[in-house]
Amino acid sequence: MKLSSRIGLGALLAAVGISTVYAQAVTQPADPSAPKTRAQVRADLAEWLAAGYDPFDWIDYPENAQRASRIVAQHREQQQGNARTAVQ
Template sequence: MKSFLKAVAVAAVLAVPAISFAQQQQPLTRAQVRDELVQFRAAGYDPADWMHYPENAQAAEAKIQAQKAGQAYGPSTTGTSQYGQ
């Protein structure tokens, strides 16, 4: 029984650093929250429209994610060119 307790203690000692390492995310600052709210409003989210709250928030989040995905890989490729004129 003592060896079992020792094994549990050793496992706990080894697991604590891994758990504490995973929780090192910093909380958002007030400025970051304000920036996110500005992005949501620019994407069409209206906080006063509480009748359609989940749908509006999800649509705005999807629009923001699509914009971020489009920006991640370079400039827009939908433009036109008049080369040689």
């Protein structure tokens, strides 16, 4: 087998392998019980802060967190709804 055909075959196998892994990652929903990465935790915190949550506001703590939680949940529902309509 020539070197160029081996390189071509290797590139083809790598492309098929990468596309298979990507397809599985896209089609399988994320496991909510899996531990989050540091980037995911930071993104969640940024989303909560944008929703008005102040971790240093101990006086209004429960209400502040509950309000931000509702806002974040609504925002995520809207994003999922937009993603569903884009796929269809």
